[in-house]
Amino acid sequence: MFGYDTGVVNGALDPLTADLGLTPLSEGIVVSNLVFGAAFGAVIGGVLSDRYGRRHNILLLSLVFMFGTLGCVLSPNWQILALFRFILGLAVGGASATVPVYLAEIAPVERRGGIVTRNEVMIVSGQFAAFVVNAIIFSLWGEIDGIWRVMLLVAVLPAIVLFLGMLRMPESPRWLVAQGRDEEALAVLSQVRTTERARAEMAEVHRLAEEERAAKTAGAVDLGVRWVRLLILIGAGLGICQQFTGINSVMYYGTQLLGDAGFSSNSAIIANTLNGAFSVIGIAVGIAVINKIKRRTMLLGGFTLTTTFHLLVGLSAMLMPDGSAKAWFILVFVVLFVFSMQATIGPLVWLILSEMFPLKIRSLAIGISIFVLWIANGLVALGFPPVVKALGIANTFFAFAAFGLLALAFIATRVPETKDRSLEELEDDFRARYA
Known part of the structure; x- marks a missing residue:
């Protein structure tokens, strides 16, 4: 989602410019609004993730991805498109602040590095996917008016998959321990560890939660x-x-x-x-x-x-x-x-x-x-x-x-x-x- 939404405008920009009459300045506004939204989304996403949980925040972000995508697709002019690009940016920024933390907190320590770095791999893979999808759509139906709307609409599919998939995912055990919900944390660890290891790891999760609290003393x-x-x-x-x-x-x-x-x-x-x-x-x-x-x-x-x-x-x-x-x-x-x-x-x-x-x-x-x-x-x-x-x-x-x-x-x-x-x-x- 992160990669696709930042990359899809690349191929969609020429037909979009012709359809909505963009100037170089309005092109820059439409594209950059997503990025400015991401700056604020990262801050807001981090706060919501700490308050309500990583899983809850990713579910919320998937809905924002859907809403922002559909708003972009239905935009009658570049100003409305820029507004919904900003909303999409809030989701992108929120994802950049939440997903690596969720991955780090739920992964076994010996696999943490490899799992967390997959986040960066999937971002650039999403951009590559956007370029390929745009090339296919433009090659087959490039003469159709408003074809850029179809390019943007494709992004709603992974948003739906993200929402449905996260319904089956557990909450971060580290966040649950920080909330004093030890039994739920142990149940989560037991889903992705052996029972013996899950119990042994609870002490480690407690220690990491204490470090996290200590890390937030600066102001x-x-x-x-x-x-x-x-x-x-x-x-x-x-x-x-x-x-x-x-x-x-x-x-x-x-x-x-x-x-x-x-x-x-x-x-x-x-x-x-x-x-x-x-x-x-x-x-x-x-x-x-x-x-x-x-x-x-x-x-x-x-x-x-x-x-x-x-x-x-x-x-x-x-x-x-x-x-x-x-x-x-x-x-x-x-x-x-x-x-x-x-x-x-x-x-x-x-x-x-x-x-x-x-x-x-x-x-x-x-x-x-x-x-x-x-x-x-x-x-x-x-x-x-x-x-x-x-x-x-x-x-x-x-x-x-x-x-x-x-x-x-x-x-x-x-x-x-x-x-x-x-x-x-x-x-x-x-x-x-x-x-």
Whole structure:
């Protein structure tokens, strides 16, 4: 759902623009409203998840996904469409805050890492699915007026499956223990563990619940501490650096970008599926190597690659004559950029954010960092169409390359190495450096 709803607008944008008469600015508003909604949805979703339970929140989100999807499909103008895209964003953000927590809390400890990282795999798989579905629908029925509504309508099917499936799923045992509902927690653990292990694990769940309560002791007063403030600023900076690679400009506007590069409408929507495919391949490669290379080394390497491919896209757009050769060169470099991004920077930023904050400030710090990340995502999504219109493909990607150089300098001078270091070691390091 997360991936499909963020990716479906990619192929639907051209027929949608023709049908509703969008300008570059209104295109940006329609696309970015989902992302701005996600920023607030992440905050609201986290609060509701803590108060009413993970399972309850996912059930609620599936209904919001359905309502938002149907609202988008039936929208008579772009303003109403933008409103329902914002509502869909609330569901996307709520899912980003709730689903990884639910997976982590219900998975056996030895399988937790693999199960939780499947969340990221399924997000990019959902985007790939959206690109493929769009390509099939457009190839078969592209001449039909309002075909973009069918593309968006497909998203209601997984929302129904999510709702029906979650009716059969148990609540998080860790949340139940935090509510003092130990018997229910034990019953849940007994569904997914042997009886002996379930009883033994209750003590562990109690300990983790106590840690969770301890982790929520930080508040606004902690922002007055210099090292805490600087650490949060580094987390927010990482989120900005990740989004200003422009990855989501490709995931949201890839079909339009390839059309501007020289592909026909039908060829562009088919070629764009390569971005989705290499996104999935990239995340699979990243997960395979992420624990074998130091975080900073992998992050610096990732930004070096993405910045190089930004320059190559810009040079191809600027120097090559219009034609199929230019279009194919741009496609190859964009696909390599997507692969490099998803194999390195994409999963690494989320991992470093989960590792770099001491327990006391973790909830506050990650909440602020992810909120800033979503807002940066929204600004890129809002600004991409008018910037391409005003500057062209070449200068737009040169601007991304300039941001990449700034990101390299920021990472080299500010971002700590978190691999194989305890939270206590990181906290001592920051206290000593910035106290």
